[in-house]
Amino acid sequence: xxxxxxxxxxxxxxxxxxxxxxxxxxxxxxxxxxxxxxxxxxxxxxxxxxxxxxxxxxxxxxxxxxxxxxxxxxxxxxxxxxxxxxxxxxxxxxxxxxxxxxxxxxxxxxx
Amino acid sequence: xxxxxxxxxxxxxxxxxxxxxxxxxxxxxxxxxxxxxxxxxxxxxxxxxxxxxxxxxxxxxxxxxxxxxxxxxxxxxxxxxxxxxxxxxxxxxxxxxxxxxxxxxxxxxxxxxxxxxxxxxxxxxxxxxxxxxxxxxxxxxxxxxxxxxxxxxxxxxxxxxxxxxxxxxxxxxxxxxxxxxxxxxxxxxxxxxxxxxxxxxxxxxxxxxxxxxxxxxxxxxxxxxxxxxxxxxxxxxxxxxxxxxxxxxxxxxxxxxxxxxxxxxxxxxxxxxxxxxxxxxxxxxxxxxxxxxxxxxxxxxxxxxxxxxxxxxxxxxxxxxxxxxxxxxxxxxxxxxxxx
Numbered sequence: 001x002x003x004x005x006x007x008x009x010x011x012x013x014x015x016x017x018x019x020x021x022x023x024x025x026x027x028x029x030x031x032x033x034x035x036x037x038x039x040x041x042x043x044x045x046x047x048x049x050x051x052x053x054x055x056x057x058x059x060x061x062x063x064x065x066x067x068x069x070x071x072x073x074x075x076x077x078x079x080x081x082x083x084x085x086x087x088x089x090x091x092x093x094x095x096x097x098x099x100x101x102x103x104x105x106x107x108x109x110x111x
Numbered sequence: 112x113x114x115x116x117x118x119x120x121x122x123x124x125x126x127x128x129x130x131x132x133x134x135x136x137x138x139x140x141x142x143x144x145x146x147x148x149x150x151x152x153x154x155x156x157x158x159x160x161x162x163x164x165x166x167x168x169x170x171x172x173x174x175x176x177x178x179x180x181x182x183x184x185x186x187x188x189x190x191x192x193x194x195x196x197x198x199x200x201x202x203x204x205x206x207x208x209x210x211x212x213x214x215x216x217x218x219x220x221x222x223x224x225x226x227x228x229x230x231x232x233x234x235x236x237x238x239x240x241x242x243x244x245x246x247x248x249x250x251x252x253x254x255x256x257x258x259x260x261x262x263x264x265x266x267x268x269x270x271x272x273x274x275x276x277x278x279x280x281x282x283x284x285x286x287x288x289x290x291x292x293x294x295x296x297x298x299x300x301x302x303x304x305x306x307x308x309x310x311x312x313x314x315x316x317x318x319x320x321x322x323x324x325x326x327x328x329x330x331x332x333x334x335x336x337x338x339x340x341x342x343x344x345x346x347x348x349x350x351x352x353x354x355x356x357x358x359x360x361x362x363x364x365x366x367x368x369x370x371x372x373x374x375x376x377x378x379x380x381x382x383x384x385x386x387x388x389x390x391x392x393x394x395x396x397x398x399x400x401x402x403x404x405x406x407x408x409x410x411x412x413x414x415x416x417x418x419x420x421x422x423x424x425x426x427x428x429x430x431x432x433x434x435x436x437x438x439x440x441x442x443x444x445x446x447x448x449x450x451x
Contacts, residue, residue: 027139044143045160048136064135070145074138074334 007092013038014050015059015089018081026065026076051079059085116144120157127161127168136160175243176300178257182264183295190272194287199276209278216277220270224263231255268294335385336399339364344399349379349386367406373413381405381412 007015017033018025027044030051034042054060065076081089100106124137140160144153193199202212232255243256271294275282282290334348345359347368352375356368368378385400385408400408 027135028142031139043159043163044136044139044156045163048133049163052133071138071142074134074141076138077133077135 007088008050010046011050011054012089012092014047015054015081015085018060018079019086019089023078023080025079030079054085055079058082059088114145116141116153117150120150120154124157124160127164174253174257175260178260179264179300182261182266183268186265186268186272187291190269190291191287193272194276194282194284199273201279202277213274213278216270216274220267220274223266223270227262228259231259267298335382335405337364337405338399338401340402347382349382352378352382363402364405367402367409371406371409373409377413378409381409384408384412 013034014030017030017037020033021029027047031042031044031047034040034047051060051062055062059082060079061082062077062079065078124140140153140156143156144150202209204212232252243253243260268291272291275290334346336344336346338344339359339361340363341361343359343361345355345361345364347355352368356364385405
């Protein structure tokens with residue numbers, strides 16, 4: 001992993017949610033996915049802030065989708081993980097697993 | 112009937128959140144709210160968005176505030192030095208003579224600020240503030256506007272000191288400091304912060320659609336919802352007008368949009384105007400248009416020279432005053448960007 005590109009906890013969660021959702025990932029389902037898997041309420045504003053940061057780093061791309069009446073005519077913004085983003089997730093996973101391994105305090109418990 | 116989120120929360124979200132740069136977030140919040148979330152949830156989300164976006168606002172504001180503060184930092188010691196020397200001296204004369212002098216000096220002050228703007232940016236205006244926030248990512252233009260902001264802050268403050276010294280009274284040191292600091296907070300710093308919070312900034316990463324100049328007008332949407340006679344509601348988008356009109360397959364809608372000899376460009380302008388009005392909390396229009404209203408909107412747009420002109424029309428006096436106040440604070444970005 002290049003220096004200065006470590007993923008934050010919430011950024012990692014957003015990227016994992018993106019991978020799970022695939023093509024249909026926009027703000028609402030991403031937020032639901034994070035809430036469902038983590039058991040914590042996630043603010044849509046925080047999700048967008050994290051995704052914008054990730055887009056700035058080139059780990060995510062976005063495109064505008066369709067508008068619907070229920071959204072007040074506003075277009076959806078679909079997000080997609082880039083190959084570089086996928087690589088960063090793998091690197092982070094590897095680093096976390098290495099840190100996890102061999103800790104007597106955490107022996108016998110599953111992450 | 113679609114549920115409406117709390118009006119104050121929507122207003123705050125639009126003012127202090129970054130939803131004008133990111134309409135998708137506002138759309139997501141609305142979608143969730145209409146899918147059963149509570150008003151309390153909407154409020155919590157709004158406050159979270161504002162808290163997240165405030166540092167971004169401050170970051171975009173920093174160069175402008177720095178320029179304004181630097182101008183003031185030069186003006187203050189100069190005015191203080193003149194005050195120490197007892198300059199300028201109060202003019203003696205009748206109240207009418209002083210009023211005349213006051214008006215003359217005000218006009219000269221306006222000219223002293225507006226002339227360099229005309230010379231540098233090519234337009235007669237003493238309103239540098241909105242220009243900075245509508246300059247987008249043009250670095251050269253932003254640098255010139257920052258220099259003008261410095262000059263405006265300096266010359267306006269200095270002129271006001273001279274004006275007060277000549278026309279009013281010889282103030283004490285304590286009064287001098289009080290008036291200078293009040294001037295800075297009320298007329299320089301506060302309006303700069305307010306206009307920055309209300310002003311959009313475009314970023315290079317934004318899609319081209321979001322960099323359209325008319326999108327910079329507060330609470331704008333180039334989309335309108337039209338209620339068809341058979342009960343359906345369709346969205347007309349400025350860029351996909353023909354596609355969505357024919358996809359709706361309604362002969363009345365096609366007749367209204369394309370059967371009256373209007374140009375596509377005019378129809379797009381009508382959609383921009385309708386989209387703005389339908390979501391304007393000041394003008395308080397309905398969320399969707401009937402076909403007759405849509406036809407009237409097109410005719411209204413055809414009668415006016417520009418959408419901005421139409422935007423000003425059809426508001427009663429009280430609403431017009433509020434709208435003008437709002438534009439005074441937020442800036443008429445569209446006019447300076449040449450929207451027609």
